[in-house]
Amino acid sequence: MRSASPLQLTFNRFKKNKLAFISGIYLVCLLGFILIYPLCKELNPNNISDSINIPPNNLHLFGTDEHGRDLFARTIYGTQVSILVGAVGALVSLFIGVIWGAVSGYLGGRIDSLMMRFVDILYSLPSIIFVIALMTSLEGITKEYFNSWGILEGDSGHIVRMFFLFVGLGSVSWLTMARIVRGQVLTLREAPFIEASKTLGASNIYIIFRHVIPNIAGIAIVYLTLTIPSIILNESFLSYLGIGIQPPQASLGSLIAAGAGQMNPIKIYWWTIAAPTSILVSILLALNFLGDGLRDALDPRTVK
Amino acid sequence: MLYFSYLIKRLLFLIPLLLFITFLAFSLVRLTPGGPFDSERKPASPEIEKMLQEHYHLDEPIYKQYLLFLKGLLKCDLGASMKYRNHTVTDIIKQGLPISMVLGILSYGLALLIGIPLGFIAAIKKNTIIDHTCNLLALGAICVPGFILAPLLILVFAIYFPIFPVALWGTPSHIVLPVIALGIYFAGRVARLTREGMITALQSDFIITGRAKGLSDLAIYTRLALPIGILPVLSYSGPLLADLLTGSFVVENIFQIPGLGVFMVNSALNRDYTMVVGLALVYSILLLLLNLLVDIVYSYLDPRIKLQ
Numbered sequence: 216m217r218s219a220s221p222l223q224l225t226f227n228r229f230k231k232n233k234l235a236f237i238s239g240i241y242l243v244c245l246l247g248f249i250l251i252y253p254l255c256k257e258l259n260p261n262n263i264s265d266s267i268n269i270p271p272n273n274l275h276l277f278g279t280d281e282h283g284r285d286l287f288a289r290t291i292y293g294t295q296v297s298i299l300v301g302a303v304g305a306l307v308s309l310f311i312g313v314i315w316g317a318v319s320g321y322l323g324g325r326i327d328s329l330m331m332r333f334v335d336i337l338y339s340l341p342s343i344i345f346v347i348a349l350m351t352s353l354e355g356i357t358k359e360y361f362n363s364w365g366i367l368e369g370d371s372g373h374i375v376r377m378f379f380l381f382v383g384l385g386s387v388s389w390l391t392m393a394r395i396v397r398g399q400v401l402t403l404r405e406a407p408f409i410e411a412s413k414t415l416g417a418s419n420i421y422i423i424f425r426h427v428i429p430n431i432a433g434i435a436i437v438y439l440t441l442t443i444p445s446i447i448l449n450e451s452f453l454s455y456l457g458i459g460i461q462p463p464q465a466s467l468g469s470l471i472a473a474g475a476g477q478m479n480p481i482k483i484y485w486w487t488i489a490a491p492t493s494i495l496v497s498i499l500l501a502l503n504f505l506g507d508g509l510r511d512a513l514d515p516r517t518v519k
Numbered sequence: 520m521l522y523f524s525y526l527i528k529r530l531l532f533l534i535p536l537l538l539f540i541t542f543l544a545f546s547l548v549r550l551t552p553g554g555p556f557d558s559e560r561k562p563a564s565p566e567i568e569k570m571l572q573e574h575y576h577l578d579e580p581i582y583k584q585y586l587l588f589l590k591g592l593l594k595c596d597l598g599a600s601m602k603y604r605n606h607t608v609t610d611i612i613k614q615g616l617p618i619s620m621v622l623g624i625l626s627y628g629l630a631l632l633i634g635i636p637l638g639f640i641a642a643i644k645k646n647t648i649i650d651h652t653c654n655l656l657a658l659g660a661i662c663v664p665g666f667i668l669a670p671l672l673i674l675v676f677a678i679y680f681p682i683f684p685v686a687l688w689g690t691p692s693h694i695v696l697p698v699i700a701l702g703i704y705f706a707g708r709v710a711r712l713t714r715e716g717m718i719t720a721l722q723s724d725f726i727i728t729g730r731a732k733g734l735s736d737l738a739i740y741t742r743l744a745l746p747i748g749i750l751p752v753l754s755y756s757g758p759l760l761a762d763l764l765t766g767s768f769v770v771e772n773i774f775q776i777p778g779l780g781v782f783m784v785n786s787a788l789n790r791d792y793t794m795v796v797g798l799a800l801v802y803s804i805l806l807l808l809l810n811l812l813v814d815i816v817y818s819y820l821d822p823r824i825k826l827q
Binding site for chain 2: 336338347348444448451452455456458468471472475483488492495496499500503504
């Protein structure tokens with residue numbers, strides 16, 4: 216009988232963690248739904264109508280907001296935007312984190328301690344302030360630049376805005392990734408199979424691509440999964456402050472902000488906040504469960 | 520004596536770091552396009568703009584401006600705010616900082632008060648239904664952002680059941696809801712860190728020694744494992760506190776608390792040069808000192824770590 220491969224073992228361990236497994240299925244279904252549904256049925260998230268602030272009914276599944284826009288359509292688009300920002304931001308952080316951590320760990324010595332000191336300092340500064348400063352300043356530069364060239368006119372400002380959300384949020388979220396990758400590279404450098412490969416005459420570049428990176432990949436993917444929720448949270452936070460996604464575009468954060476702004480003691484339009492909130496919280500929970508499950512499954516040593 | 524020289528060394532190291540941070544903030548905010556007087560009445564006459572520029576020394580090269588700033592700093596003078604012109608930055612910080620600090624310290628206390636017991640119970644009841652419930656609670660706390668929790672708290676405890684005031688600051692009852700809104704998230708983080716730390720600590724050799732000596736379970740958990748188990752919480756306290764300051768400006772915004780949070784966001788948006796630099800300086804001093812404190816407490820709790 217053939218024994219199970221490491222990948223199969225990992226998958227078996229992962230399947231045992233029911234919460235993580237269900238979270239994975241939930242995320243796949245949600246992602247499929249928000250991507251496929253708009254293709255099947257035309258949605259008008261920005262159509263303004265006279266039916267203002269009506270509770271959920273057959274026509275408007277999640278009700279309407281203060282401009283009479285259909286909240287179901289807006290929530291679907293908002294979820295798309297939030298997940299997009301989270302995923303791309305996390306990829307940016309993966310890119311910076313893996314390179315920073317790998318270089319630091321591989322070179323070692325003084326350069327290593329310098330690079331890690333830098334990470335320590337950034338760690339203890341409020342990162343969101345940097346994002347705000349970065350977004351407001353860079354946006355000014357690019358707008359001037361694009362306008363002078365005559366490209367990106369009119370309402371395409373939101374593309375620039377979203378691009379800076381990706382870059383800004385990604386560039387402050389790579390610290391944990393860099394630390395983890397560095398730790399892995401430090402142990403890998405001394406591993407016997409790397410030694411063996413060196414003895415056989417392999418070059419540094421070959422070793423990095425053939426041995427080091429594939430061995431980092433697992434743990435990097437785990438922390439990618441755990442970075443996405445924190446970026447989604449940061450984005451919703453920025454949108455809540457009015458610095459993130461700009462209207463009429465929506466993300467889950469800006470939908471919640473709009474709903475919360477409508478709240479007053481006399482009349483509470485609970486549906487304006489209920490749907491985006493529950494989707495945001497469920498996505499964050501599912502991603503965290505999934506990340507924890509993957510980490511436990513990939514690393515048999517992790518405390519269980 | 521060893522402690523003392525270590526402290527001096529660390530404190531001296533802070534000075535170049537703070538110079539670096541202030542210079543970074545100082546030059547970055549000046550190099551970005553747009554200025555503090557953009558939103559004034561338009562079209563502002565060139566003479567007025569020139570006068571303003573001259574008044575704030577903005578017409579001089581950056582390094583000269585920075586030297587001027589350092590000169591003021593020696594006298595604890597951070598300059599006048601460029602947006603709120605009849606206030607100096609020092610005054611605004613003097614008013615707002617105590618409020619933000621009270622909010623931050625109380626929230627941190629609340630986070631420890633809820634988080635550590637929750638993580639402790641989860642760890643000693645590992646892989647039982649109690650553990651899973653604690654984990655779910657902790658993760659739930661992390662996944663509900665402050666800007667959702669705060670309006671919900673207001674709705675329930677200030678409007679439906681008018682126990683606490685809706686907003687503002689002043690009496691102790693004003694403090695309760697903001698502290699809960701801010702502290703719950705960190706309680707979740709602390710609980711997760713405590714659980715992991717405790718589980719690792721319980722697998723150490725000194726636990727076996729303790730059992731061999733015939734210590735009770737309670738003594739092993741609280742006297743041996745807990746001081747080591749909460750080390751992760753301690754070492755994450757720096758980043759946690761940084762996040763706490765960040766989180767505080769949403770909560771300060773919602774509850775209309777006159778702390779520094781609002782100034783933090785607005786100064787960056789308004790390009791209020793002096794304000795940005797002043798706030799960056801204050802926040803970095805606070806965080807660096809807190810990190811130093813964390814390191815000292817760390818060596819006290821874990822005899823294996825030596826300060827050097």
